Amino acid sequence: MSSYESFIRCRGVTKTYHKGNTPVTPLSALDLDVPRGTFLALMGPSGSGKTTLLNLIAGIDSPTSGSLHVGGVDIAKLKRGQLTKWRASHVGYIFQLYHLVPILSAFENVELPLLLAPLSRKERHRQVQVALELVGLGDRSDHRPSELSGGQEQRVAIARAIVANPALLVADEPTGDLDRESATQILNLLRELVREHGKTIVMVTHDPRAAAAADTVLHLEKGRLVEAADLNMQAA
Amino acid sequence: MLPLSYAVRNLFRVPARLLQIVLGGGLVILLLMLAAALSEGMDGVLRSSGSEKNIIVLGTGSEESVERSEIKASVPSELEAAVSGLEEVLGRVAVSPEIHYNGLLTLGDGPGDSRQALFRGVTPAALLVHPEVRLVEGTFPRAGEIMVGRLAAHRLGVGEAALKPGTQVKVGSTTLRISGIFQAPGTVMEAELWADLNDLRAIGQRDTISCVVVRLDSATFDDVEVFTLQRLDLELAAIRESDYYAKLAAFYTPLRIMTWVTAGLVVAGAVFGGMNTLYAAFASRVREMATLQAVGYSRKALAFSLLQESLLASLLGSLFAAVIALAFADGLSVPFSIGTFLLRITPGILGLGVLGGLTLAIIGTLPPAWTCLRPELPAALRSA
Incomplete structure (x- = not known):
């Protein structure tokens, strides 16, 4: 697979930050290509750089050096404000602890990304309803997060991540706080989003069962890729 | 957003x-x-208490406080004769001799019934120079009487019933009957008690008055000031009423x-x-x-x-x-x-x-x- 066709393309990505006067480099000269429509799991021990890589791919953080193309855009060159706008339409983020706004209903939480787009109220309502139906919570739209189970909350978070129809979803330990049954449902849902809706998903996980749901599993150690476990995707 | x-x-x-x-x-x-x-x-x-048209003639050196001023009781008539162009209402010239007196008002017989109050000794001519004064109840005070401003009760810290017309009060050792209540919206006069000029002169045991207030018509401030400067023997000073209260405001x-x-x-x-x-x-x-x-x-x-x-x-x-x-x-x-x-x-x-x-x-x-x-x-x- 040529790098031209990669949906995500990292070249020489390094991330360094300072803890006091000590420089810390969680990612070092990383190269990676991920084709569109891939479900990629990132695994590795704590401090291996997997969440850093996830944040870089999601435009939550910027690399210190290197290029990072997502959907043809070198997001490494975008400034903070530009990254914020880019995230609104290109990426959906799924958090381990859901990060729903507690005072808003499921419907309103899912609606949040759409308030940034020039859509009519009616169109927003339709898209939110579609997203909630897709995650199986069409009948829970009026419920607040405190009135939902953990699995349901995570499904609301997934609906929020997909409602603006981004091509890329990033998930940071999406099943880490769920029981096995709920975790299985979430992983099935993520797989469905890749298979039937063509999303590209990058997921950080410690759980081998969760990683098994992905098409590809990459292992990181000390900021470097050490293993690529699929033919569809490769460490460049 | x-x-x-x-x-x-x-x-x-x-x-x-x-x-x-x-x-x-x-x-x-x-x-x-x-x-x-x-x-x-x-x-x-x-x-609001000072009118541009009113001039206060008072004792030299007392421009800061009319209560400290003492001038001869003959000044009003001499001023009226010397300065033409003062306002006239129904043939009466607007020249008001006044005594401003800060003293004790006794409302009852108890030890705590005395209050420090502001009195003004006046004649009916006061109404010519202070047209904002309106009787809201009772009559203008004659000898042996006193009328109270609408806010006097508040200033003294007593109920309005304590100062209703017909009530007997004591100023010094003199008993006076409240004849009426007046208002003068937005001025310091509303908190004062007005008695007959001669009664207040007797109470204060003085032959003098505090000041004369005149209201200008065609005359100017300079006309009044010239009078005070010419009559050095009377030791007078003139000040616009508005300036007097502006000085107080600055204070x-x-x-x-x-x-x-x-x-x-x-x-x-x-x-x-x-x-x-x-x-x-x-x-x-x-x-x-x-x-x-x-x-x-x-x-x-x-x-x-x-x-x-x-x-x-x-x-x-x-x-x-x-x-x-x-x-x-x-x-x-x-x-x-x-x-x-x-x-x-x-x-x-x-x-x-x-x-x-x-x-x-x-x-x-x-x-x-x-x-x-x-x-x-x-x-x-x-x-x-």
């Missing part, structure tokens, strides 16, 4: 904190309103400044207190704000939403302050050394309170909001 409903609902997220902000902010706004009403009321009563300027300084210090303390509350409130929402940024909201949009919350709380505080001010402070009489004025919570003062509250909200919100939104996203998303 986040919808306003997000800000509204966040307000009620912790009701106790909302109550603290609304009540705390409301009290500060109330203080601002009261300081403004106090300053405006005092300034207004002193400004009270430090008091007004102190009022504002005190209010300012309380407001500054409240800003820091409010800021502290908001630091705590926003600190618990760092992750939520980071999540919204991850979703695509800019820091500016989120700061605006946080500001909306504070502005809404401030408006609630202003509403609370306005209700308290209108219910308990509007119309309240405030005595001071030379008179009494009514606190008025005008639309302007309400507006000032609201504006002050909104300003405080902005000043108190921006630093905590910046602290909440400043952390790098990866760290903020991991925060507890």
Whole structure:
């Protein structure tokens, strides 16, 4: 697979930050290509750089050096404000602890990304309803997060991540706080989003069962890729 | 932008904190309103008390206080004869001899029934130079009588019933009967008690009077001043009534400044207190704000939403302050050394309170909001 066709393309990505006067480099000269429509799991021990890589791919953080193309855009060159706008339409983020706004209903939480787009109220309502139906919570739209189970909350978070129809979803330990049954449902849902809706998903996980749901599993150690476990995707 | 409903609902997220902000902010706004009403009321009563058309002729060196002045009782007639062009009403020239006297008023027989009061000894000519004086009940005082200003009871700290017409009071050792009640809106006279000039001369055991007030028609201030300068033997000085009260107003300027300084210090303390509350409130929402940024909201949009919350709380505080001010402070009489004025919570003062509250909200919100939104996203998303 040529790098031209990669949906995500990292070249020489390094991330360094300072803890006091000590420089810390969680990612070092990383190269990676991920084709569109891939479900990629990132695994590795704590401090291996997997969440850093996830944040870089999601435009939550910027690399210190290197290029990072997502959907043809070198997001490494975008400034903070530009990254914020880019995230609104290109990426959906799924958090381990859901990060729903507690005072808003499921419907309103899912609606949040759409308030940034020039859509009519009616169109927003339709898209939110579609997203909630897709995650199986069409009948829970009026419920607040405190009135939902953990699995349901995570499904609301997934609906929020997909409602603006981004091509890329990033998930940071999406099943880490769920029981096995709920975790299985979430992983099935993520797989469905890749298979039937063509999303590209990058997921950080410690759980081998969760990683098994992905098409590809990459292992990181000390900021470097050490293993690529699929033919569809490769460490460049 | 986040919808306003997000800000509204966040307000009620912790009701106790909302109550603290609304009540705390409301009290500060109330203080601002009261300081403004106090300053405006005092300034207004002193400004309204002096007429541009009236000239006070009083003893040389007593321009600062007419109560200290003593001039011969013959001055009014000599002045009337010497200066032409004074106002005339139905053939009577507007020349009012007056005694201004600060003494004890005794309302009953008990030991605590005496009050320090402002008396003015007058003749019916006083009504020619003070046309704002209107009898609202009873009659103008004749010998053995006294009439009281509408706010005199408030200034003396007694019930209005204690000064109703027909009541006997004592000034010094002289018993006088209250003949009526008068009003002179917005002037210091409303807090005074007016007695017959000769009665007050006898009470004060004096042959002199305090001053003569004349009202100009075609005559000018210079005409009156020339008279005082020509009659060096009488040791007189002339001052416009408006200038006299302007000087008094200047005398009270430090008091007004102190009022504002005190209010300012309380407001500054409240800003820091409010800021502290908001630091705590926003600190618990760092992750939520980071999540919204991850979703695509800019820091500016989120700061605006946080500001909306504070502005809404401030408006609630202003509403609370306005209700308290209108219910308990509007119309309240405030005595001071030379008179009494009514606190008025005008639309302007309400507006000032609201504006002050909104300003405080902005000043108190921006630093905590910046602290909440400043952390790098990866760290903020991991925060507890």
